[in-house]
Every structure is written in structure tokens, then in C-alpha cells.
Amino acid sequence: RKSQFALLSNVYSLVAKQSKHDMRKVIHSFKVGIAFVLVSFLYLLDPLYKKVGENAIWAIMTVVVIFEFSAGATLGKGLNRGIGTILGGGLGCLAAILADEIGGIGNAIIVGTSVFVFGAAATYFRLIPSIKRRYDYGAMIFILTFNLVVVSGLRTDKVMELARERLSNISMGFAVCVFTNLLIFPIWASDELHYSIASKFETLACYIEGYLEEYFRLVNEKENHSNTSFASCKSMLHSKSSDESLANFARWEPWHGKFGLSYPWDKYLQIGDVLRELATTIVSLKDCLQSHRQPSSALRQSIREPCEVVGSSLAWTLRDIGESIMKMERCRPKAFIAPKLQSMKQELSLVTYSKLGAAENGEGLAMASFV
Amino acid sequence: RKSQFALLSNVYSLVAKQSKHDMRKVIHSFKVGIAFVLVSFLYLLDPLYKKVGENAIWAIMTVVVIFEFSAGATLGKGLNRGIGTILGGGLGCLAAILADEIGGIGNAIIVGTSVFVFGAAATYFRLIPSIKRRYDYGAMIFILTFNLVVVSGLRTDKVMELARERLSNISMGFAVCVFTNLLIFPIWASDELHYSIASKFETLACYIEGYLEEYFRLVNEKENHSNTSFASCKSMLHSKSSDESLANFARWEPWHGKFGLSYPWDKYLQIGDVLRELATTIVSLKDCLQSHRQPSSALRQSIREPCEVVGSSLAWTLRDIGESIMKMERCRPKAFIAPKLQSMKQELSLVTYSKLGAAENGEGLAMASFV
Numbered sequence: 001r002k003s004q005f006a007l008l009s010n011v012y013s014l015v016a017k018q019s020k021h022d023m024r025k026v027i028h029s030f031k032v033g034i035a036f037v038l039v040s041f042l043y044l045l046d047p048l049y050k051k052v053g054e055n056a057i058w059a060i061m062t063v064v065v066i067f068e069f070s071a072g073a074t075l076g077k078g079l080n081r082g083i084g085t086i087l088g089g090g091l092g093c094l095a096a097i098l099a100d101e102i103g104g105i106g107n108a109i110i111v112g113t114s115v116f117v118f119g120a121a122a123t124y125f126r127l128i129p130s131i132k133r134r135y136d137y138g139a140m141i142f143i144l145t146f147n148l149v150v151v152s153g154l155r156t157d158k159v160m161e162l163a164r165e166r167l168s169n170i171s172m173g174f175a176v177c178v179f180t181n182l183l184i185f186p187i188w189a190s191d192e193l194h195y196s197i198a199s200k201f202e203t204l205a206c207y208i209e210g211y212l213e214e215y216f217r218l219v220n221e222k223e224n225h226s227n228t229s230f231a232s233c234k235s236m237l238h239s240k241s242s243d244e245s246l247a248n249f250a251r252w253e254p255w256h257g258k259f260g261l262s263y264p265w266d267k268y269l270q271i272g273d274v275l276r277e278l279a280t281t282i283v284s285l286k287d288c289l290q291s292h293r294q295p296s297s298a299l300r301q302s303i304r305e306p307c308e309v310v311g312s313s314l315a316w317t318l319r320d321i322g323e324s325i326m327k328m329e330r331c332r333p334k335a336f337i338a339p340k341l342q343s344m345k346q347e348l349s350l351v352t353y354s355k356l357g358a359a360e361n362g363e364g365l366a367m368a369s370f371v
Numbered sequence: 372r373k374s375q376f377a378l379l380s381n382v383y384s385l386v387a388k389q390s391k392h393d394m395r396k397v398i399h400s401f402k403v404g405i406a407f408v409l410v411s412f413l414y415l416l417d418p419l420y421k422k423v424g425e426n427a428i429w430a431i432m433t434v435v436v437i438f439e440f441s442a443g444a445t446l447g448k449g450l451n452r453g454i455g456t457i458l459g460g461g462l463g464c465l466a467a468i469l470a471d472e473i474g475g476i477g478n479a480i481i482v483g484t485s486v487f488v489f490g491a492a493a494t495y496f497r498l499i500p501s502i503k504r505r506y507d508y509g510a511m512i513f514i515l516t517f518n519l520v521v522v523s524g525l526r527t528d529k530v531m532e533l534a535r536e537r538l539s540n541i542s543m544g545f546a547v548c549v550f551t552n553l554l555i556f557p558i559w560a561s562d563e564l565h566y567s568i569a570s571k572f573e574t575l576a577c578y579i580e581g582y583l584e585e586y587f588r589l590v591n592e593k594e595n596h597s598n599t600s601f602a603s604c605k606s607m608l609h610s611k612s613s614d615e616s617l618a619n620f621a622r623w624e625p626w627h628g629k630f631g632l633s634y635p636w637d638k639y640l641q642i643g644d645v646l647r648e649l650a651t652t653i654v655s656l657k658d659c660l661q662s663h664r665q666p667s668s669a670l671r672q673s674i675r676e677p678c679e680v681v682g683s684s685l686a687w688t689l690r691d692i693g694e695s696i697m698k699m700e701r702c703r704p705k706a707f708i709a710p711k712l713q714s715m716k717q718e719l720s721l722v723t724y725s726k727l728g729a730a731e732n733g734e735g736l737a738m739a740s741f742v
């Protein structure tokens with residue numbers, strides 16, 4: 001009965017752990033459904049349909065395409081789409097009018113040339129990394145709108161009206177998206193970035209402690225295979241791209257919670273880089289654990305105490321910084337932490353020229369350069 | 372005059388280095404322009420326009436949206452779009468016919484419910500990581516087509532015809548894309564992945580040599596600041612996501628060059644992971660260079676020769692493996708390389724228990740586990 005209970009509580013904790021992220025996915029799916037129904041009203045309700053007509057498909061398309069998981073991504077895509085449409089539509093109208101003025105076979109030539117030139121130029125523009133990061137979608141919509149307006153300008157006389165109607169429909173779709181995405185259980189990319197960076201400190205602290213424990217456990221048990229998993233430390237090494245995309249989204253997000261308008265997201269990326277560097281050092285410590293050449297246990301025992309002191313102190317410092325970031329409090333002044341790290345380094349230098357000392361010193365250095 | 376010449380040749384080599392990648396961008400832009408012009412013919416040429424009519428905007432939209440840099444990405448997006456359209460259109464038609472049968476207010480209720488249910492379900496589906504990686508775009512197009520067909524089914528009687536026409540237009544756009552993307556200077560994601568993985572071996576070999584040189588240069592010059600840049604080694608650490616997306620695209624690519632149909636792209640990802648691990652070790656060696664606590668130069672000199680032998684041998688092995696991957700030749704048998712690495716390790720163990728030995732041993736281990 002007792003084991004059953006333990007099993008149940010295990011399952012429960014597993015579900016609870018997973019559910020936080022899964023619940024967000026379910027909520028997101030529901031929000032998308034609601035947005036679709038809202039935008040369908042343009043077709044479903046007669047008075048609305050009479051006003052917008054066939055162009056309502058542009059509103060539906062907008063909702064499908066720009067509704068993203070986080071608020072920042074949705075806003076970013078929506079603004080990109082809006083600006084791309086306006087620019088593309090404006091230039092397209094100009095080209096269409098110019099082509100119309102000339103008329104005849106010149107008309108088709110101008111349309112073909114402008115489609116080629118603007119398409120190729122905007123595509124090249126999209127391939128520039130700094131543009132690609134933030135305005136890729138806008139450039140694509142620019143090309144799309146430009147082509148549609150120029151080309152269909154050949155066949156309809158009401159280019160301007162067409163462009164205006166589509167734009168207003170896209171704005172309607174955007175409004176529906178903003179309404180459902182930001183007002184119903186919003187998911188902020190900035191919260192996620194903040195949490196992910198702050199919790200990395202805690203993860204690294206756990207690894208340092210786990211590593212030391214493992215290292216000195218080997219002394220007692222005289223066996224040589226380690227079972228500490230460095231998996232999540234390694235996954236941290238590969239978190240650069242996800243951090244960057246979160247920061248990109250976060251930049252689009254308006255003032256909310258504790259985050260102001262010009263919040264320093266770049267600093268988060270820098271901290272992330274430093275933490276990844278520290279994680280590199282920690283992961284490479286694994287080699288020491290797996291090495292067949294281990295110091296004698298007497299030697300190991302002799303360095304045990306100072307190493308554990310330094311390790312737990314390092315872990316404490318990391319947790320402290322992480323917590324102060326998490327709570328957005330002012331960190332302990334540098335003057336308070338830096339001498340402590342310096343003294344740790346000195347202590348280590350005194351204690352040992354051995355392998356472990358070197359490795360730990362590497363960490364100390366990384367920390368020192370961080371603080 | 373001589374310095375001018377040197378400057379010129381410097382500039383030239385810089386341009387030549389950049390131009391290979393830049394030329395590809397320019398070629399890609401031109402290809403996009405050509406595809407746009409080709410698809411515009413649907414509007415520009417009267418006989419074609421009479422056949423396809425207003426629905427030609429779907430062909431243009433398809434070209435704009437699915438034309439990607441590499442052949443694999445274009446094919447993947449195109450197939451996703453095709454399958455998504457067929458599934459979404461089919462289900463949408465069924466739902467529209469069902470709603471039509473019921474009629475009256477029930478009609479609107481069925482449309483609203485089906486839009487909500489299918490939208491929410493497909494959105495949840497999109498958030499599953501394994502689906503997101505390969506079929507994200509297809510799921511989006513499924514939602515889009517389903518919504519458009521169901522909702523516009525309310526207002527037009529010719530739902531089936533509309534869906535059929537749009538599908539044929541999308542196929543036309545896809546055909547134009549495949550034609551221009553695959554037949555004019557195709558850019559294969561598989562080539563890029565192959566080259567990037569194989570050249571990583573060379574980069575790592577250079578770093579090992581550079582590190583050793585730096586380490587023993589310090590002995591002679593008695594100065595303690597290093598100027599070896601580990602930047603590209605670090606960027607290798609963050610190459611996981613770009614490798615994965617290349618492999619994703621490569622899977623869509625048909626037989627070409629030396630790559631067969633079911634080429635083992637997963638193996639490339641595994642090799643990439645192992646190389647990143649090795650890069651982690653090499654980057655962490657930097658700490659040894661920067662450490663203030665350095666062994667005496669006599670001690671260093673004493674380990675110099677064996678270390679350089681081992682280092683250059685390691686580098687040679689890496690280059691050898693990298694070249695055999697690059698040329699797709701069978702590698703030297705494992706039985707040939709492994710004992711050599713074993714003996715290297717032994718040699719190192721004999722030579723030194725010092726810091727450098729430990730670090731090098733880590734590398735040897737990583738290599739051994741790789742081979």
C-alpha cells in the first residue's frame with residue numbers, strides 16, 4: 001500500500017512538472033481557436049460580410065499566419081506584415097500606375113522588369129543576417145504584396161481600392177490576434193527569457209556540487225564509473241539560438257510586469273554567453289571523472305575539504321546572483337563578491353598543483369572574469 | 372608601391388574569401404527574380420490568363436512563400452504546402468457540405484465549431500517538437516486552407532471548383548519553383564552539411580596545433596597573455612541548430628551527386644555532436660593558457676617533445692578522418708587508428724602527471740571514444 005502511494009506521488013510530481021508547459025500549449029491552442037472563430041464572424045454575420053466582402057479571406061489569412069506562441073512573436077510578425085504590406089502595396093501601386101501610363105506592350109515589359117528587380121533586391125536583402133533576424137517576414141510580405149498589386153494591376157482598374165481594402169482586412173486580422181493573444185492568458189517571451197537565464201545559475205550551481213560529490217564519492221567506493229548526467233548542462237551549451245530568438249521576440253513586447261520599454265535584453269544575451277562558457281568548463285570536467293588515471297585516495301582526501309569549501313562557496317555565489325536576477329533586485333556589490341573569489345583562487349593555489357586544482361581553478365577564473 | 376600592392380592583394384583575398392558565399396546569395400536573388408517573372412506570365416500573357424483567371428494570385432503567393440535558399444528547403448516547403456492544401460481542402464469541403472445539408476442557423480454553428488476544433492487541434496499538433504521540425508509549415512497551410520474553404524463555403528456554391536482551381540494554381544507555382552531552384556545553379560543543403568561537417572575536423576586540428584604552439588611559445592617569450600582566438604571553435608559549439616536544420620532540408624533532397632536517396636544524415640548529426648564535445652574540451656584548454664599559475668619553464672620544456680608528437684599526431688588523425696569524409700572514401704580501419712591513440716595515451720601517462728598532461732589526456736579520451 002505504501003509503495004502504491006509512493007508510485008502515485010511520483011506520477012503526480014511527474015505530471016505536475018510536465019503540466020506547466022503542456023497547459024500553456026493547451027491554452028495557446030484554445031486561444032488560436034477563439035481567434036479563428038472571431039475572424040470567421042466576418043463571413044458568418046451578414047452585416048459584417050456586406051461591409052468587407054470577399055476580401056475577408058485576407059483577415060483569416062492574417063490570423064492564421066501571425067498568431068504565434070508568445071506575445072512578442074505575434075506582435076513582431078503582425079507589425080512586419082503591416083509594414084511590408086504598406087510598403088509593397090505603395091510601391092506596387094506606383095509601378096502599376098506607371099505601367100498603365102505607358103500602356104501597350106511597354107506595360108507588360110515594365111511589370112516584368114519591376115517584378116524581377118524588386119524581387120531579386122528584396123531577396124538579397126532578406127539574406128543579410130541582421131535583417132533576416134528581425135525583418136525576414138516583413139521583406140517576404142513586401143515582395144508578396146508588391147507582386148500581387150503590380151501584376152493584378154494589369155487586369156483590374158481599381159488597384160488603389162483593392163490595396164486599401166486588403167490593408168484594412170489585414171488590420172482587422174491583426175486586431176483580432178492582438179486581442180486574443182495579449183488579453184487572454186498572454187505568454188510573454190520576455191518572462192521566458194528572464195526565467196531561463198536566471199534558472200541557468202541554479203543549474204550550474206547544482207552541477208558544481210554534483211561534480212564534487214561524485215569526485216569524492218569515488219574515493220570511498222573505489223569504483224570508477226560515474227553516473228552524474230551532464231545532459232542538461234550540455235543542452236545549456238546549445239541554448240544560444242533559442243535565447244536569441246526569445247530576445248528577438250522580447251524586443252517587440254510592450255511594457256508589462258516589471259519590464260520597461262527599453263529593457264536591456266542584450267545584457268541577458270551577454271550573461272547567457274558567459275554562462276555557456278562556464279558550462280563548457282564544467283562539462284569538460286567530466287573527462288577528469290572518466291579518466292583512468294586517478295590520483296591516490298590519500299591525495300584526494302587531502303584536498304577534499306578545501307575543494308568542498310570552494311565548491312559550495314562558488315555554488316552559493318552562483319545561486320545568489322541567479323536569485324537576484326530572478327527577483328530583479330540589485331545584486332550584492334562587486335566589491336563584496338570579487339575579493340571572495342580572489343581568496344578562493346589563492347586558497348586553491350596554495351592547496352594543490354594537482355589535476356583537480358587545475359580544473360577548479362579554471363572555474364574560478366571563469367567566475368572571476370564574470371564578476 | 373610595394374605596400375600598395377600588398378594592400379591590394381590583401382583586399383583581393385578578402386573579397387575572394389567572402390565572394391564564394393556572396394555569389395551564392397546573388398545567384399539565389401536572380402533565381403527568385405526569374406521565378407517571379409515566370410509566374411507573372413500567368414497574368415501577362417492573355418491566353419494563359421484566360422485559363423487560370425483571378426486564381427493566379429495563388430501561384431504567385433506559392434512562389435513567394437516556398438522559394439528558399441537551398442533545394443531541400445524549397446522541396447520540403449512545397450510538399451508541405453501541397454499536402455496541407457489537399458488535406459485542409461478535402462476536410463474543409465466535407466465540413467462545408469455537411470453545414471450546407473443542415474442549413475439555417477445550424478449552418479453557422481457547424482462552421483464555427485469546426486473552425487474552432489480543427490484550428491485548436493492542429494495548433495496543438497504544431498507545438499509537438501518532432502512535428503514542428505518537419506511539418507510545421509504543412510500544418511499551418513492545413514489550417515489556412517481548411518478555414519478558407521469552410522468559411523467561404525458559406526457564401527459560394529462552387530466550393531469544390533474553387534478548391535480544385537487553387538490547388539492547380541499552387542501546383543503551377545510549385546512547378547515554377549522546382550524548375551528555377553533545382554535546374555539553375557542549385558544550392559544543395561546536403562552539400563553544405565557534408566562540407567561543414569568535414570571541414571570541422573580540419574578546424575579542430577588547426578586549433579590543437581595552434582594551442583600547442585601557443586603553449587610552448589610562452590616558454591620562450593616569458594609573457595603570459597595569449598592571442599590565439601578561439602572564436603571559430605566557440606562558434607562550432609553553437610552550430611547544433613544550424614546543422615539540424617541543414618539535415619532536415621537535406622532529407623527532402625532527391626538523389627544528386629554522390630548522395631543516394633536514403634543517405635544517412637543522422638550519422639552526420641552524430642558526428643557533429645562528437646565534434647562539438649571535442650571542441651568543448653579544446654575551448655576549455657584556454658583556461659590553462661590564461662591561468663596565472665604556470666609550471667616552470669624547465670618542466671614545460673621537458674614535456675615539450677612528447678606533447679608536440681602527440682598533438683601533431685592527433686591533428687593528423689583528425690585531418691585524415693575529415694578528408695576521408697570529405698571525399699567519401701572508406702576511412703582507414705578502426706584497427707589502424709585506435710591502437711595508435713591508445714599508445715599516445717600511454718605515452719602521455721608515462722610522461723607527465725602535470726596539468727598539461729591531464730588536459731591533453733582529456734582530448735585523447737574524447738578522440739578514443741570517437742574512434
